[in-house]
Amino acid sequence: MMMEEKIAEMRAKLEEALKGAESETSLEGLRVEFLGKKGHIAGLMQHLRDAADKKEAGQAINRFKADAEEAIAKAAEALKEAALKAQIRSAKKYNPTLAAEKQFGSYHPITLATREVEDIFRSMGFTVEDYAEVVDDYECFEALNIPKHHPARDMQDTYYLENGQLLKTQTSAAQNAIMKKYGAPLRAIFPGRCFRNESTDACHENTFFQMEGMMIDENISISNLIYFMKTMLSEVFQRDIKVRLRPGFFPFVEPGFELDINCLICGGEGCPSCKNSGWLELCPCGMIHPNVLREGGIDTEKYTGFAFGLGLTRLAMMKYGVKDIRDFNSGDLKALSQFRSN
Numbered sequence: 001m002m003m004e005e006k007i008a009e010m011r012a013k014l015e016e017a018l019k020g021a022e023s024e025t026s027l028e029g030l031r032v033e034f035l036g037k038k039g040h041i042a043g044l045m046q047h048l049r050d051a052a053d054k055k056e057a058g059q060a061i062n063r064f065k066a067d068a069e070e071a072i073a074k075a076a077e078a079l080k081e082a083a084l085k086a087q088i089r090s091a092k093k094y095n096p097t098l099a100a101e102k103q104f105g106s107y108h109p110i111t112l113a114t115r116e117v118e119d120i121f122r123s124m125g126f127t128v129e130d131y132a133e134v135v136d137d138y139e140c141f142e143a144l145n146i147p148k149h150h151p152a153r154d155m156q157d158t159y160y161l162e163n164g165q166l167l168k169t170q171t172s173a174a175q176n177a178i179m180k181k182y183g184a185p186l187r188a189i190f191p192g193r194c195f196r197n198e199s200t201d202a203c204h205e206n207t208f209f210q211m212e213g214m215m216i217d218e219n220i221s222i223s224n225l226i227y228f229m230k231t232m233l234s235e236v237f238q239r240d241i242k243v244r245l246r247p248g249f250f251p252f253v254e255p256g257f258e259l260d261i262n263c264l265i266c267g268g269e270g271c272p273s274c275k276n277s278g279w280l281e282l283c284p285c286g287m288i289h290p291n292v293l294r295e296g297g298i299d300t301e302k303y304t305g306f307a308f309g310l311g312l313t314r315l316a317m318m319k320y321g322v323k324d325i326r327d328f329n330s331g332d333l334k335a336l337s338q339f340r341s342n
């Protein structure tokens, strides 16, 4: 048989075999059969010496070799593509109506602490109020007996908007509006986010949460204040908490106090969270200043009241043993997702 006929026969054989090759393994088998050391093409080479025109026959074999390599590579490519298409066809379709697979979210620890304190106060007859984060200078300072240029403002530098409004530095900013809304007698708490232009450390953040409370009625005195604070704290921590009252100055209360609790993180020995004092300022409070009551439209001849500003962020740190306040705003899911409520 002439070399050309032999090559034509091989081509036809390869073509036929490629049609039936449906896997990578069968393709690899074909490659070895035709292009391998002992393959058909190597066999053709051995018959070269019998060919009449060796040069022409050699070139023809080489062309066939190149064509065979290309055809096998193309077939491999086509197989891969078909496999991918099949995979896409059989893939599960995204179904937005299916329930998430056991990936429950969790409440932020501050939300959990807030809700708990809200429940306690609700059970004692307080309403829970919501209030804005952007407020006027009047609400945040003037109505609270802090006129312009009062030194108490220095402690509460905040973020100002171009229109003169500001991000509230204290939940006390809602006192005036709530007094005007309900009048006396009044029992209300109002949790909220507060802002200060502070440098941050383990116990200071530029954003934190407070819960303000007010009780206004006839004959309200400091003993009422102490009773409500103690009841609330022992409920929150489910144990006896040591507290101490120190005199504290706030322009909107008279007299004013700092209510400290013993640091539950170090047990009172001293740690960075309590600035090594063993005590944490948790709840500044006092009897509402008559100027503030009057500004809220309350009859000061008839009514007195107390107010407090509970540090909710601090409370959550104590309750859950969080050593660094910055963890709360970090968005670190490893830290925050531990506080599942169910």
Ligand code: DAH
Binding pocket: 169, 170, 171, 172, 212, 213, 250, 252, 253, 256, 284, 285, 286, 287, 307, 308, 309, 310
């Ligand atoms: N608003 C005060 C602050 O953020 C805290 C405060 C002190 C609130 C005494 C009160 C209070 O209601 O009576 O520093």
